[in-house]
Amino acid sequence: MSFIRRAATVLAAATALTAGLALPALAHVSITPGTAEQGGFTKVAFRVPNERDNASTTKVQVSFPADHPLAFVSVKPVPGWEVKVTEGKLPKPVKTEYGDLEEAVTTVVWSGGKINPGEFQEFEVSMGQLPKDVDSLTFPTEQTYSGGEVVKWADAPKSDGTEAEHPVPTLKLVPASGADEHSAAGASAAPVAATGPSVAPVAAAESVSDGTARLLGGAGLVVGIIGVVVGALGLRRRTA
CATH class of the missing domain: 1.20.5 (Single alpha-helices involved in coiled-coils or other helix-helix interfaces)
Structure with a gap:
């Protein structure tokens, strides 16, 4: 019986340690699914969890890549939230198979809703055409809380391979499979x-x-x- 109790104690400790290590990663703003094919179109969801116990998330702002602008961006309505899509003129036109792209979406802002403590919300976006010459796109995101705090998810990966404190949401691009x-x-x-x-x-x-x-x-x-x-x-x- 003592052996079984020791084994159960070790298992419980290992489970608690694993959960403790996994929770911070789960709490980050992320993109799901995390991969898409180069040169295609995709639908992703920006998953935003609330990391505070005493405040609600009231605003989410996602910045779209300016170095690899996307010609087509559309958003799915989220009940209780207002969405604002902002386009801007590019420094120089970008050639695409649909013609020269002179303007593109720069930011998408969701506001007016509420993500309570212990909850998360997904904001879906359809976009394309994805570039063929890069292996990832980053989407710096600002998360605003009801108390006025703004958390910027924009940190690049660390050189030693460990995760940054506020990692930037990243969409990995893989070669098209056909x-x-x-x-x-x-x-x-x-x-x-x-x-x-x-x-x-x-x-x-x-x-x-x-x-x-x-x-x-x-x-x-x-x-x-x-x-x-x-x-x-x-x-x-x-x-x-």
Whole structure:
């Protein structure tokens, strides 16, 4: 019993230590999902937890990258929150496959709502086209509390690999896999492939079923006629 108790104590201590180490990371402002494909479009959510016990989050401001501006940005309404999207003129036009981009979204601000202590809120954004020549985009974020405190999530990763105190929300970009194109091609080809082979068996099955029904119906009719004849002969014999 003493061994089991010691094992349970060690397990509880390890669990508490793991939870203690994980909680600070979970409390950071982050982007989910944290990865997207280069050159494509994506939908992400800025996840904002409340880190204070005595104040509520009342405003969230996200700055969009100016060195790699995004041509298309749209936001999903959040009940109870007002959103303001600000565009600005770029220092010089950026060439895209849709033409020269002279203006782009610089900031998105959500305000008027409330994230109470112990709660979090997600603010969804659809954006693109993502650049192809970088492996990440950063979105410095300011979190304002009801007491007037402003926390700036803008710290770059430390050189030793440890996490910064207020890490900047980062979206990692990975090379395009082409899965969407392959899936689309497969989806468009699938109905053709499925329609071709399936038509003949269905028609054949219906034909066989119809022929079988007719055969059984004819056989039943013959049996019925024979029964009538046999019954009539029997009646004659009884009468005679």
